[in-house]
Amino acid sequence: MFSLTDAAKLNTDALLLIFRNRFNLYGLKAIDIQAVCPVSEIIFVPQAPPFIVGAVTYRGLFFTVVDFDALILDRTASVRSENKVVLLASESAKLAIRVEDIVSLTAIEEQGHRVSSQGGGKLSQFVSSALEWKSQMVPILDTDRLINHTLETFYRFIPGAREVR
Amino acid sequence: MDRKKLRTLFLHEARTYLKQCTEGLLALERNPDDSYQIEEIFRRMHSLKGMSALAGYTLFSDLAHAAEDLFERIRIGRLGVNQDVVSTILQTVDCMSLCCNRIESNQDLTNNDVVAAMTALTNALHGRANSTVANGLEKADDEDDLMAAVGEDLDFVQGNITGQPEHELSIKTDLIDYFFEAIAEIKILNGQLLLHAGRDRPDFLRLILEQNRFIRQLQDHLLTIRMSPLRRITERIPRLVRDYAMKLGKTIDLEIEIGHLECDRLILERLRSPLVHLVNNCVDHGIETPTERKKAGKPITGRIRITARPMREGFVLMVEDDGRGIDLSLIRDRAERAGIEVPEEKLRTGEWIVHVLCHPGFSTKETISHLSGRGVGLDAVKNIVEALGGRLHLYSQMGKGARCELVIPTLISTLRLLPIGLNGTMYAVPLTDIVRTFDDNPTRRSGEHCWRTGEIELPLVDLAERLGVKSKENRKAGKVLIVDAPQRRVALLVSELFAPQEGLFRPLPLPLSQSPCLAGSAMLPSGRPVLILNIAQIL
Numbered sequence A: 001m002f003s004l005t006d007a008a009k010l011n012t013d014a015l016l017l018i019f020r021n022r023f024n025l026y027g028l029k030a031i032d033i034q035a036v037c038p039v040s041e042i043i044f045v046p047q048a049p050p051f052i053v054g055a056v057t058y059r060g061l062f063f064t065v066v067d068f069d070a071l072i073l074d075r076t077a078s079v080r081s082e083n084k085v086v087l088l089a090s091e092s093a094k095l096a097i098r099v100e101d102i103v104s105l106t107a108i109e110e111q112g113h114r115v116s117s118q119g120g121g122k123l124s125q126f127v128s129s130a131l132e133w134k135s136q137m138v139p140i141l142d143t144d145r146l147i148n149h150t151l152e153t154f155y156r157f158i159p160g161a162r163e164v165r
Numbered sequence B: 001m002d003r004k005k006l007r008t009l010f011l012h013e014a015r016t017y018l019k020q021c022t023e024g025l026l027a028l029e030r031n032p033d034d035s036y037q038i039e040e041i042f043r044r045m046h047s048l049k050g051m052s053a054l055a056g057y058t059l060f061s062d063l064a065h066a067a068e069d070l071f072e073r074i075r076i077g078r079l080g081v082n083q084d085v086v087s088t089i090l091q092t093v094d095c096m097s098l099c100c101n102r103i104e105s106n107q108d109l110t111n112n113d114v115v116a117a118m119t120a121l122t123n124a125l126h127g128r129a130n131s132t133v134a135n136g137l138e139k140a141d142d143e144d145d146l147m148a149a150v151g152e153d154l155d156f157v158q159g160n161i162t163g164q165p166e167h168e169l170s171i172k173t174d175l176i177d178y179f180f181e182a183i184a185e186i187k188i189l190n191g192q193l194l195l196h197a198g199r200d201r202p203d204f205l206r207l208i209l210e211q212n213r214f215i216r217q218l219q220d221h222l223l224t225i226r227m228s229p230l231r232r233i234t235e236r237i238p239r240l241v242r243d244y245a246m247k248l249g250k251t252i253d254l255e256i257e258i259g260h261l262e263c264d265r266l267i268l269e270r271l272r273s274p275l276v277h278l279v280n281n282c283v284d285h286g287i288e289t290p291t292e293r294k295k296a297g298k299p300i301t302g303r304i305r306i307t308a309r310p311m312r313e314g315f316v317l318m319v320e321d322d323g324r325g326i327d328l329s330l331i332r333d334r335a336e337r338a339g340i341e342v343p344e345e346k347l348r349t350g351e352w353i354v355h356v357l358c359h360p361g362f363s364t365k366e367t368i369s370h371l372s373g374r375g376v377g378l379d380a381v382k383n384i385v386e387a388l389g390g391r392l393h394l395y396s397q398m399g400k401g402a403r404c405e406l407v408i409p410t411l412i413s414t415l416r417l418l419p420i421g422l423n424g425t426m427y428a429v430p431l432t433d434i435v436r437t438f439d440d441n442p443t444r445r446s447g448e449h450c451w452r453t454g455e456i457e458l459p460l461v462d463l464a465e466r467l468g469v470k471s472k473e474n475r476k477a478g479k480v481l482i483v484d485a486p487q488r489r490v491a492l493l494v495s496e497l498f499a500p501q502e503g504l505f506r507p508l509p510l511p512l513s514q515s516p517c518l519a520g521s522a523m524l525p526s527g528r529p530v531l532i533l534n535i536a537q538i539l
Helices: A068-073 A122-126 A143-157 B003-030 B035-055 B058-075 B083-104 B111-125 B132-141 B143-150 B173-197 B202-226 B237-248 B265-286 B290-295 B328-338 B344-349 B352-357 B369-375 B378-387 B463-467
Strands: A015-021 A024-029 A033-038 A052-058 A061-067 A084-089 A094-099 A101-107 A112-114 A127-133 A136-141 B156-158 B168-170 B227-229 B252-257 B262-264 B302-310 B314-321 B391-397 B401-409 B414-422 B425-430 B434-439 B450-453 B456-462 B479-484 B489-494 B501-506 B518-523 B529-533
Touching: A015 A084, A015 A094, A024 A127, A033 A052, A052 A094, A061 A068, A061 A084, A061 A143, A061 B529, A068 A094, A068 A122, A068 A143, A084 A101, A084 A143, A094 A143, A122 A127, A122 A143, A136 A143, B003 B035, B003 B083, B003 B237, B035 B058, B058 B083, B058 B111, B083 B111, B083 B237, B173 B202, B173 B501, B173 B518, B202 B227, B227 B265, B237 B252, B237 B265, B262 B265, B265 B302, B265 B314, B265 B378, B265 B401, B328 B352, B352 B378, B352 B391, B378 B391, B378 B401, B414 B463, B414 B479, B414 B489, B414 B529, B450 B479, B456 B463, B463 B489, B501 B529
Parallel strands: A024 A136, A061 A094, B252 B302, B425 B529, B456 B489
Antiparallel strands: A015 A024, A015 A101, A033 A084, A052 A061, A084 A094, A112 A127, A127 A136, B156 B168, B227 B262, B302 B314, B314 B401, B391 B401, B414 B425, B414 B501, B434 B479, B450 B456, B479 B489, B501 B518, B518 B529
């Protein structure tokens, strides 16, 4: 496990974590990441939407684990022991996403960073820009949008869930 | 001192004095010759005048000055204390409390804020008739206004650090929560150190165990900081009862006996409105008018009693009156007509009244007026109490009165929990939800979905199946928990039961906090976090 909150010396504004899910690469701004953990015990959350893998604990606190693929593809989440969990924080909430593999932690400035919309469909609503990395276009996910969308979908799924606080 | 600090200090002191003035005025009304109270209130008004002038709140100071003048006349015997005078000063105190709220929200005080109270004081000073009683009572119409006016401040923790109850220390709730988080993390790190120490390093192990002991002590002391005296939520009740009773033309004696019980400040904050609601119901619908009481052969003065007594897992707060009571036969009749089923055990325990009154299908509008007051908002009270892990009971005797009991756990910072295993995953259930536990015994089973305990058959629910917890280790359910769900008693089939433990409660973050089947999370003494199941919602 490495904690980016501890890495104060790094300029996290300029760092991007690239991960892989089902042969696709995605980027997350390191400044939004609290920690990356191996998948240890994921606790099943009863009566949760299908894209929720469960909950993990980090420093005694529970984080909801979202299967990103399941969220954008509307399918049931799955998890394997070699997967990783990336803990994300925004102003509205904290949550974790399950990723298959961490590919790289790279500095944005050194790469050709383009602002563009990436692809279409459901993914486009989570993408803030794209990065050309090793001849591949990597969509950079917008953490706020990702978290807000997860919360909204969660509340829609649960009857009687209260308003977003 | 900078302006912000001066304002904070002023608001803290002013609110403390205003609270003392309210208590003093109510005591003075009961005993108009109490020269001690007259001196005390005069002194408080004098202090309020001085400190508000110093802080630059001239209109506030003018108001305090006028109130001080009025009390000066009382002191020298030129004005007698009566209900009208007390109401005038109470109106002034309310006005000052509202001024404090405006100051706190950075709003300037204007003449409009103080004109009504100032006019009433001037009239009283010149012996002119006042409409202050009516003015004061208008406020009682709006519960929130009165709450704001009386302005209890639970952010002040009394005496726990200095050991001197007369001194108060202001502690931000966020800061306490931060300390809890920090201690939780230290505890986890300590647990990890313990694992790494091993048996081959006894000196190291000893130091870690010593550290562990200090962490526990620190945690225990921190818990006491969260505690507040229960009397804090009853401080404004005498004023509420006085004003409301006056408005309705009733005379009511209020008795409060809650001793020195303490509970978590979070619980206190949440119990405030249910208590006010129950007391309002007693005044409004429970206690009869003097004429009705005389006719019923009762003393003209009604009686409301608020008591609290400790229990094993917390305390019970009771609100009772000697009023007309609730017509139980009428409720039963309405319930039957509405097709509301009442479980057998609830009929025996008397819990059926709450069950029916809070049932969504039970319309209180169709019932007679005095009953409607009992039903309105009772479900809200029940929801709050149950959200705190407590229970609500209601007892009544027609013509003799009614009693409402709120059974509340003392702490929600720590919870007594029963960890359970569901197909290899550990969850926890609050002990307050559990009636008893059994080994799964086929002789007690009656069919696939029934469990017998004594003469009673309970519905048997496979909890893992209900929650959709898939089997990790192909374990069979082997234990049974008897729990009290809101509508019924139920037997729950689970895989494993562990020893009851005290867990440090932690609210869940979003979106888990919105999950109806989870009540929160807790850290067990081992440092292991568990999800707490909300049994009432699950069933």
